[in-house]
Amino acid sequence: MSNPDPGPAEPSARTALGADFIIPALAGCLTVYYLASTVDLVWEAKATGIIIGLVLLALCIAHVARLGLAIARGRGSWSTGELFDDNVFNRQRLGLAFMVLLYVVTIYWVGATVGLFFLLIGCMRLLGVTRLRTLLGVALVTAAMVHLALITLLDSKLPRGMILNSISALIGGA
Amino acid sequence: MDVSNAVLLELFVRSLSLWWVIIPGMVLGTVVGILPGFSAQNTLIILLPLTLHMDIESGMAFMISLYCTTQLGGGIPAILFNMPGEGGAVATTLDGYPMTKKGQAQQALVLCFSASAFGGLVTTIATMAALPALAQLGLYFRSVEMVVVIVFGLTLIAAIAAQDLLKGIIAGFFGLMIGTIGVDPVFGTPRATFGLLELYDGVPLIPALIGLFAISEAFVMLESETIVRSEDLSKARGARWSDTLEGLWLTGRYWWQTVWTSLIGLIIGILPGAGSTVAAFLAYHYSKLLSKTPELYGTGHPPGVIAPESANNGVTSGTLVPVFALGIPGGTTGAIMTIVLTYHGIVLGPRLFIERPEFVYSVYMQMLVCYIFMALMILPLARYMSRVVWVPTRFLVPLILSLVTIAAFSEREYVFDMGLALGFGVIGYIARKTGYEVTAILIGVLMGPLFEQYFLRALRVGQGDPTILFSSTLGNVLWVMVALALILPWLRSRRRQGVLARTVEAGHE
Numbered sequence: 001m002s003n004p005d006p007g008p009a010e011p012s013a014r015t016a017l018g019a020d021f022i023i024p025a026l027a028g029c030l031t032v033y034y035l036a037s038t039v040d041l042v043w044e045a046k047a048t049g050i051i052i053g054l055v056l057l058a059l060c061i062a063h064v065a066r067l068g069l070a071i072a073r074g075r076g077s078w079s080t081g082e083l084f085d086d087n088v089f090n091r092q093r094l095g096l097a098f099m100v101l102l103y104v105v106t107i108y109w110v111g112a113t114v115g116l117f118f119l120l121i122g123c124m125r126l127l128g129v130t131r132l133r134t135l136l137g138v139a140l141v142t143a144a145m146v147h148l149a150l151i152t153l154l155d156s157k158l159p160r161g162m163i164l165n166s167i168s169a170l171i172g173g174a
Numbered sequence: 175m176d177v178s179n180a181v182l183l184e185l186f187v188r189s190l191s192l193w194w195v196i197i198p199g200m201v202l203g204t205v206v207g208i209l210p211g212f213s214a215q216n217t218l219i220i221l222l223p224l225t226l227h228m229d230i231e232s233g234m235a236f237m238i239s240l241y242c243t244t245q246l247g248g249g250i251p252a253i254l255f256n257m258p259g260e261g262g263a264v265a266t267t268l269d270g271y272p273m274t275k276k277g278q279a280q281q282a283l284v285l286c287f288s289a290s291a292f293g294g295l296v297t298t299i300a301t302m303a304a305l306p307a308l309a310q311l312g313l314y315f316r317s318v319e320m321v322v323v324i325v326f327g328l329t330l331i332a333a334i335a336a337q338d339l340l341k342g343i344i345a346g347f348f349g350l351m352i353g354t355i356g357v358d359p360v361f362g363t364p365r366a367t368f369g370l371l372e373l374y375d376g377v378p379l380i381p382a383l384i385g386l387f388a389i390s391e392a393f394v395m396l397e398s399e400t401i402v403r404s405e406d407l408s409k410a411r412g413a414r415w416s417d418t419l420e421g422l423w424l425t426g427r428y429w430w431q432t433v434w435t436s437l438i439g440l441i442i443g444i445l446p447g448a449g450s451t452v453a454a455f456l457a458y459h460y461s462k463l464l465s466k467t468p469e470l471y472g473t474g475h476p477p478g479v480i481a482p483e484s485a486n487n488g489v490t491s492g493t494l495v496p497v498f499a500l501g502i503p504g505g506t507t508g509a510i511m512t513i514v515l516t517y518h519g520i521v522l523g524p525r526l527f528i529e530r531p532e533f534v535y536s537v538y539m540q541m542l543v544c545y546i547f548m549a550l551m552i553l554p555l556a557r558y559m560s561r562v563v564w565v566p567t568r569f570l571v572p573l574i575l576s577l578v579t580i581a582a583f584s585e586r587e588y589v590f591d592m593g594l595a596l597g598f599g600v601i602g603y604i605a606r607k608t609g610y611e612v613t614a615i616l617i618g619v620l621m622g623p624l625f626e627q628y629f630l631r632a633l634r635v636g637q638g639d640p641t642i643l644f645s646s647t648l649g650n651v652l653w654v655m656v657a658l659a660l661i662l663p664w665l666r667s668r669r670r671q672g673v674l675a676r677t678v679e680a681g682h683e
Contacts, residue, residue: 019608020609022604022608023345023348023604023610026348026601027348030351030366034355037366041363041365042360042361045358045360045361045365046358046365047629047630048354048626048629049365049366051640052351052354052625053351055347056344056347056348056350059347063341083608089396093393093396093603096392096396096571097393097596097599097600100575101593101596103576103592104589104592104596105593107589119572119579120572127567128568129568129569138569142573142576142577146580149223149224154223154227156223156583156587158580158583
């Protein structure tokens with residue numbers, strides 16, 4: 001009696017394995033970069049990275065071979081599945097990431113508190129909150145609480161930005 | 175590590191005086207536990223700027239009370255809505271929700287709270303009694319053993335937490351590789367820093383933690399519109415005091431169940447990578463296995479609520495054991511606490527028990543006080559906390575994203591770290607979606623510098639000979655355990671596949 005061979009799966013039933021390559025690829029690139037950037041260093045400076053890197057490369061190669069085999073046997077496909085699909089969730093994720101990035105890039109000019117206010121409004125709007133009062137209320141309360149807790153009470157060095165600095169200068173504050 | 179009764183009493187009184195951080199931590203922890211998606215880890219991360227600013231005693235008391243109460247809070251939606259608020263409460267749904275459907279929601283809630291509080295008390299006292307022995311244990315671990323312990327910890331996380339062993343190990347070693355970025359500890363030459371001065375001190379831990387957990391989780395969370403259905407909320411209303419008292423009577427009747435299942439939680443909590451979900455399921459499994467009425471499990475049987483709840487609170491005491499004894503966190507919460515302790519200059523590991531034993535006891539004393547407060551709050555909690563409303567993800571996600579981005583600034587006060595957190599968030603999101611365990615990546619990042627320190631020390635002792643790693647008996651025993659942790663899951667999966675194939679074959683015939 002032999003094991004029943006299911007054979008290659010239907011195209012629609014194949015597991016999307018393309019996205020599985022991303023983490024091993026990132027790990028492999030980091031390892032190669034590490035090895036290249038430490039070539040001229042003395043052994044003590046690079047020994048740990050080399051040991052970890054070689055084990056990591058071996059694991060990644062084994063995993064990639066396993067994935068390749070699954071694809072070759074028809075049990076998986078190169079598709080990245082829903083990870084890069086053009087769907088509403090991915091567009092929202094991209095939008096959220098862009099807004100956070102914009103917040104970080106402009107924080108010195110806009111300031112942490114004012115920027116947070118706009119970031120919250122932008123993110124909530126993107127996720128479907130439409131009531132203006134809710135948008136403004138949640139964003140204002142959160143930004144005010146963060147300002148009070150972190151900047152006023154804990155004296156954090158979060159950038160205050162041009163707007164708050166101008167207001168402070170106008171009312172004679174620091 | 176001898177600490178007299180007078181010192182213990184003084185620590186207890188001092189812990190009581192921290193009520194002003196313990197009670198807010200408990201209230202916040204209960205709310206966080208109830209709200210699925212707002213995990214204890216995420217909340218601890220959001221509040222890092224606050225805890226880093228507190229003195230170490232108050233900061234730890236706040237984090238511990240929040241963490242312990244979250245385990246309790248997670249049971250509330252599990253019982254009322256069949257929707258666990260925390261991973262550790264998944265097993266609670268098995269009998270908790272059927273009790274609600276039988277009209278015994280209030281009894282189930284009291285069982286959940288009392289099992290959590292008394293289970294936590296039992297394990298905290300047990301851990302405090304065992305601390306001198308645990309301190310001795312740490313002294314047997316030198317550089318060689320520590321290298322193996324780190325590898326063993328990562329392997330266990332990969333074996334237990336990850337769905338795919340190979341992916342789990344890749345995640346762990348990827349984290350270790352990230353952890354080697356920065357200047358080398360001997361000569362100070364930069365390695366893999368991408369030319370960025372901000373990475374010369376290595377990859378900052380808080381942005382890595384924030385990105386890998388909070389940001390990536392927020393990205394995943396937005397897929398669900400709401401977390402709890404509004405029609406289920408009506409079940410939370412209409413509770414009577416007699417139901418509450420009946421719940422207390424049931425707790426007394428099954429007291430032994432609380433004790434032994436909480437000890438299962440304690441043991442699981444000490445193991446790296448296991449955590450409250452594994453502990454709760456294991457406790458439920460053994461409770462059913464040893465019961466005279468196993469057929470009642472799953473139908474709304476009180477021990478089916480007690481076992482997972484006391485076990486997931488038992489985990490809280492165990493979580494800190496590897497952090498204190500070896501300086502190695504067993505999971506995310508342990509990792510966050512390690513970061514805060516290190517930030518405050520606490521040197522973790524065996525020497526902590528010699529140099530600052532009172533600190534270790536004070537942390538457990540804070541836990542004890544938290545559980546005592548929790549026991550006192552059972553009745554009002556059961557009565558009113560079940561009425562917490564659901565929060566839609568369209569509010570949760572923006573709040574989490576914005577607050578954790580700001581929290582990324584707190585450690586070094588670099589705007590660069592906020593961007594780095596976003597970068598780690600993207601990596602964490604891809605890892606989650608493709609089944610690579612983010613906990614393993616984080617523990618790897620955290621352990622990278624420590625691994626390098628012990629590894630180089632071991633190599634120096636062995637004059638550059640790597641076989642030194644196989645020179646100690648304890649180390650070799652640990653290597654065997656590493657091998658077993660790698661081989662056993664593989665064998666189990668092979669056997670399962672074999673059984674499956676035979677079943678398919680029988681079906682064909």
